[in-house]
Amino acid sequence: MEKKFDRLSNLPFDVLEQILSCLPIKDAVKTSVLSSNWRYKTATLPNLVFDDHCISGEFLSVNSSTIVNIVDHVLSSHIGPIHKFRISHPHLQASHDIDRWILHLSTKSIREFSLEILTWRPYSIPPCLFSCQDIVHLELYHCLLKLPSKFKGFENLKSMDIQRVRLSRRVLEKLIIRCPLLERLTLANCDGFSHFKINAPNLRILDLEGKFEDFILENTSNLAEVCIDLDFKANQKQILDCNSSNLLKFFADLPNIRKLRVQNQFIKYLAVGPLPEKLPEPCRYLEFLSVCVSFSDLDEILTLLGLLRSSPALKELEILVCKEDNAGGGEMYSGLHDNVSCQFTQLQLVKITGISVKAELDFIKFLLLSSPVLKTMTVTPTSVNDFLELVGELLGFRCASASANIIYLEP
The missing domain is CATH 2.160.20 (Pectate Lyase C-like)
Structure with missing residues (x-):
């Protein structure tokens, strides 16, 4: 019997990557069981987005432990750089898990980082995030922001969106002035300063x-x-x-x-x-x-x-x-x-x-x-x-x- 030619699997890698990036991440991960050719394709995806849209419309309804398991599984099996990481969920409670993820991302040449959680207590951003010198876009929602003493700035940051973030005037001004390429700034409903x-x-x-x-x-x-x-x-x-x-x-x-x-x-x-x-x-x-x-x-x-x-x-x-x-x-x-x-x-x-x-x-x-x-x-x-x-x-x-x-x- 003549073996059928697998046109999809033989597409250029950048085209496959684009196709997989358009899928909800849960569906993209499932493609790893299609064949040996697909086993590691999702493990190299540079853009990881965990929100209701990218988890087949079910993400916001799952509990905190399930969320942690999903993200842990994807990060532990990932190979290569991660250019974009976004997580948005109202019930994510375990701050130490987020600390772990950010520490992992700080070694992955992260370029876009977005964190949106709605816990009763603002999440305190760990110092390791400020070591990510490749970061271009930073988006923080409902966080507590303090700068480590050795923070020299984000040399490549072009876009920053901080909403419902608690920070002092000194931290805000220092953060802005130490982002020399900053082109876009959103500052909404933050507290800790009046001037x-x-x-x-x-x-x-x-x-x-x-x-x-x-x-x-x-x-x-x-x-x-x-x-x-x-x-x-x-x-x-x-x-x-x-x-x-x-x-x-x-x-x-x-x-x-x-x-x-x-x-x-x-x-x-x-x-x-x-x-x-x-x-x-x-x-x-x-x-x-x-x-x-x-x-x-x-x-x-x-x-x-x-x-x-x-x-x-x-x-x-x-x-x-x-x-x-x-x-x-x-x-x-x-x-x-x-x-x-x-x-x-x-x-x-x-x-x-x-x-x-x-x-x-x-x-x-x-x-x-x-x-x-x-x-x-x-x-x-x-x-x-x-x-x-x-x-x-x-x-x-x-x-x-x-x-x-x-x-x-x-x-």
């Missing part, structure tokens, strides 16, 4: 979220995308006594910003201190701005106007009106009439959500008169009751752009 500084010359993308009082961007001229969701809880008396402008301080080292999201209460932070009509140096490359603003707060409105005047390249604007805004906008109305000569010559798309009819219509009128190349404006009121009144008002507004399309959406 901090980010010094990162190669940083391009920054995402900050949480409760903190103040921060400084230093040596960040390459930042292109910034998203800040700040629950502003600073001492209000101390803020009122502040003579420096947070708006000027924030943009002092952002000459190349292209995309900015200002969410939650961060506009309140920017409005602290003297408010200039425009920034000393314009944001020449800022094309997208998304901001959450209260139209019953004059300082927030002036801060927004200052940003708009300082953004000559702005093409897309998103505004989320704070839900608690029910007050009238008398001061806002007179302030906008002082800015009728302001022109947004590149603005094409505008989206405004949460219109309450009473305080925001003057701002919409201002934008329509000041945007000669506007293509689309989408407006959404806070309630269905405001919808017809909103449409009636807007139909009477003049528009500088002959091709502008005004879209009205019901909430």
Whole structure:
């Protein structure tokens, strides 16, 4: 009998590796029993991912001991380098097992490490992780982070995502500055500090979220995308006594910003201190701005106007009106009439959500008169009751752009 040619087994190794990497790891391991040719193929896979998706949808429902057995089996039989290791599970309790895995990975040229667990006590990262000099991406969730005294930095790290991590200001600043190639940083809902500084010359993308009082961007001229969701809880008396402008301080080292999201209460932070009509140096490359603003707060409105005047390249604007805004906008109305000569010559798309009819219509009128190349404006009121009144008002507004399309959406 003629022996059939096994086309699958004879595929190039890199193609087989790609196929196996797409399988849930439990299914990939099962292929080792297909034939002698497949026995060691999964043992050399460089990317090991242990989560619900990669364990055939059952991983999150298994208990802690089963998880440990699965990971131990895969690591003990593995041959060669491990470039990516990710584990995500809500019930992983045994910290000494995770310590063992990280120690093993520190000898395997690990490049991407991601740990996400939801235990009641934060997991303390062992010192051996900081010896992984090949690491490029680091992702930690719900951990306690302290740096060993001999830590010299991650020379190859380009992306860092730390969420619900407990660490001191000194540890955070030292960690950032000792990652000279860092390009992307996510810092969300961490505790242990209220003030901090980010010094990162190669940083391009920054995402900050949480409760903190103040921060400084230093040596960040390459930042292109910034998203800040700040629950502003600073001492209000101390803020009122502040003579420096947070708006000027924030943009002092952002000459190349292209995309900015200002969410939650961060506009309140920017409005602290003297408010200039425009920034000393314009944001020449800022094309997208998304901001959450209260139209019953004059300082927030002036801060927004200052940003708009300082953004000559702005093409897309998103505004989320704070839900608690029910007050009238008398001061806002007179302030906008002082800015009728302001022109947004590149603005094409505008989206405004949460219109309450009473305080925001003057701002919409201002934008329509000041945007000669506007293509689309989408407006959404806070309630269905405001919808017809909103449409009636807007139909009477003049528009500088002959091709502008005004879209009205019901909430």
